[in-house]
Amino acid sequence: MTRFAIGDIVVSAIWEMEDTSFQMRSFFPLVTEEMLARERSWLTPMFHDPATDQIKLSIHAWLIDTGRHKILVDTCVGNDKKRHARNQWSNLDTPFIERLRAAGAEPDAIDYVCCTHLHADHVGWNTRLIDGRWVPTFPNAKYIFGRKEYDYWTEKYGSDPGSHHLAAYNDSVLPVVEAGQVVLVNDGYELDGCLTFKPAPxxxxxxxxxxxxxxxxxxxxxxxxxxxxxxxxxxRLSCMGCEDPVQSAHTRNALLADIADTGRMLMTGHFLAPHAAHIETAGESFRVRCLPC
Incomplete structure (x- = not known):
């Protein structure tokens, strides 16, 4: 288990799986052979397999224990989900709940679930399959969704039945809405005196x-x-799943510039363990300053 102290608050990574279903050249449409050659010394074999072109990503959630509340950020893919466009995400059977318990939180002890966005690999454990029905995994939690994000997927729902993200909306978002556990919030929302939701489109x-x-x-x-x-x-390398690649690159660069060369830590959604890092500037780009332990 990977655990960090942020001031007086304990943050733990709850790992679900390693994802090797994406290839570098398709996942990052703007990547070039020159880039890969320049970075090969650190990129391979840990982060990229040149023989298969596969990249290695982690899928994990973050548990925050503030001393007052237990908060989960993003909830991975989830068990028993059918994701026809993503075979590696389909019909999982992982011990995610057991790992959550090992980190000190029973499902019914989670007070809040916060989702950075509503893609399939960030909402999956919002629900679990019980007696043929999708029910909230965290029965006592309020699920905090950005209003803009929720409205966007609500409008799209039903327009593309083959989309794994809309399948996730159906089995991992709607059930918690119908259970009355969702709170929709605007940019700038503050939670528990320590969390702030800032726009990152x-x-x-x-x-x-x-x-x-x-x-x-x-x-x-x-x-x-x-x-x-x-x-x-x-x-500038936005992934194939970015709905606005130019805006995504701008958001990424601005965030990295904001935290680089400071004590602020980047708690990523998909980096391999330890999943978090301090960042420093490296010319006109960035690099990991150290891997915290």
């Missing part, structure tokens, strides 16, 4: 960065603002 229109502050320390849960370490070196 591009990957999706309503994507947010969730900032945590405690006793002079800060970190940011970046969701899909950044997926892979190569984007530190080349922030």
């Amino acid at each position: 591009g990957h999706t229109p309503g994507h947010v960065a969730i900032w945590l502050h405690s006793n002079g320390r800060e970190c940011v849960f970046s969701g899909d603002i950044i997926h892979h370490p190569i984007q530190l070196r080349y922030p």
Whole structure:
């Protein structure tokens, strides 16, 4: 288990799976052979397999224990979900709940679930399958969704039945809405005196960065603002799933510039363990300053 102290608050990564279903050249349409050659010394084999072109991503959630509340940020893919466009995400059977318990939180002890956005790999454990029905995994939690993000997917719902993201809306978003557990919030929303939801559009229109502050320390849960370490070196590399690649690149560069060379920690959505890092500037780009332990 990966655990960090942010001021007086404890943050733990709850790992679900390693995703190797994407290839570098298709996932990042603007990547070039020159970029890959220049970064090969650190990129392979940990982050990229040149033989298969596969990249390695982690899918994990973040558990925040403020001492007052237990808060979960993003909820991975989930078990038993059918994701026809993503075979590696379909019909999972992982011990995610057991890992959550090992980190000190029973499902019914979670007070809030916060989603940076509503893509399938960030909402899956919102629900679980019980007696053939999708029910909220965290029965006592309020699920905090950005209003702009929720409205966007609500409008799209039903327009593309083959989309794994809309399948996730059906089985991982609607059930918690129908259970009356969803709270829709605007940009700038503050939770529990330590979390702030700031707009971070591009990957999706309503994507947010969730900032945590405690006793002079800060970190940011970046969701899909950044997926892979190569984007530190080349922030202009937006992924194929970004709905507005230009805006996504702008958001990513601005966030990295904001936290670089400071004590602020980047709590990523998809970097391999330890999943978080301090960032420093490297010329006109960025790199990991150190891997916290």
